[in-house]
Amino acid sequence: MELRLREFRPRIGPHEHRVVQPGRPLRHTSLRDPSALAPYGMLVGDHDGLSxxxxxxxxxxxxxxxxxxxxxxxxxxxxxxxxxxxxLVLAHPEVGLRPSKWPELRRALRRDTPLTARTDETRTERHARAWLERPYDRRLLRHTAHARTYFLIGGRDAFASAATSFAYAADQGPRQKGVLKGRLMYMDSVGGEPAPHGDGSHDPEVLICFKEYPTDAHLKRPGH
Structure with a gap:
């Protein structure tokens, strides 16, 4: 897949960071932060956003x-x-990103440079399979929320596995019964590292849901 991105190189103190954003907004995709009573986020998107x-x-x-x-x-x-x-923010531990420092870094995102990147789906699927084949020796993504931002911190294979989940949702979502009537369809999820209490009842999770956006929803009827 070819990605059109915006690249930023903000400097905070002596450190320069590399931050990229989508070249254009994911217009019909949204993410809601988990709450204490329901510790899972809900990410809802159409085919364009999920892909x-x-x-x-x-x-x-x-x-x-x-x-x-x-x-x-x-x-x-x-x-x-x-x-x-x-x-949503995605990062490896090597970046050393602390959520508490993110607001300062976000404010420094001023000048950007257009960037085009190409992903290798075959390589991504290979690493995703390798991650799934070692259920007792794999690191999950760490979920953290701060400053109206949801952070997923983890390694290569965990991100690759999540990428295949989004690809599946984008491909199969439009095929589900009822989507043309505006129904929301749960497709997959991105789980996280167990919570500190260890009982498994509140482990973080982001639900991936598909919802077709009506092509004429932004139009107004005559006289309105």
């Missing part, structure tokens, strides 16, 4: 020193779900 997220997760998998920032707060939200609308 581009698959590409962004694949890009993040093999970009160990890059922060991928996906602005979603100002997109058209789905009426389903509850919780605050948040942005």
């Amino acid at each position: 581009r997220l698959a590409g962004l997760f694949s890009f993040a998998a093999f970009s160990r020193h890059t922060i991928v920032h996906v602005p979603l707060r100002d997109c058209v939200p789905s009426v389903e779900g509850c919780g605050e609308l948040v942005d």
Whole structure:
């Protein structure tokens, strides 16, 4: 997949960071932050949004020193779900990104440079399979929310696995019964590292849901 991105090189103190964003907004994709009572986020998107997220997760998998920032707060939200609308950030531990420092870094995203990147779906699927084949020796993504942003921190194979989940949702979502009537379809999820209490009842998770956006929903009838 060819990705059109915006690249930023903000400097905070002595450190320069590389941050990329989608070249254009994921207009009909939204993410709601988990709450204490329902510790899972709900990500709802159409075919375009979910397929581009698959590409962004694949890009993040093999970009160990890059922060991928996906602005979603100002997109058209789905009426389903509850919780605050948040942005999404993907990063490897090597970046050393602390969520508490993200607002300062986000404010420094001023000058950008156009960037085109191409993802390798075959390579992504290979690493995703390798991750799934070692259920007792794999690291999940760490989920953290701060400053109206949802952070997923982890390694190459975990991001590759998530990329295939988004690709599946984008491909199979439009085939589900009832989507043309505006129904929301749960397709997959991105799980996270177990919570500190260890009982497994509140482990973080992001639900991946498909919802077709009506092509004429932004139009007004005559006289309105």
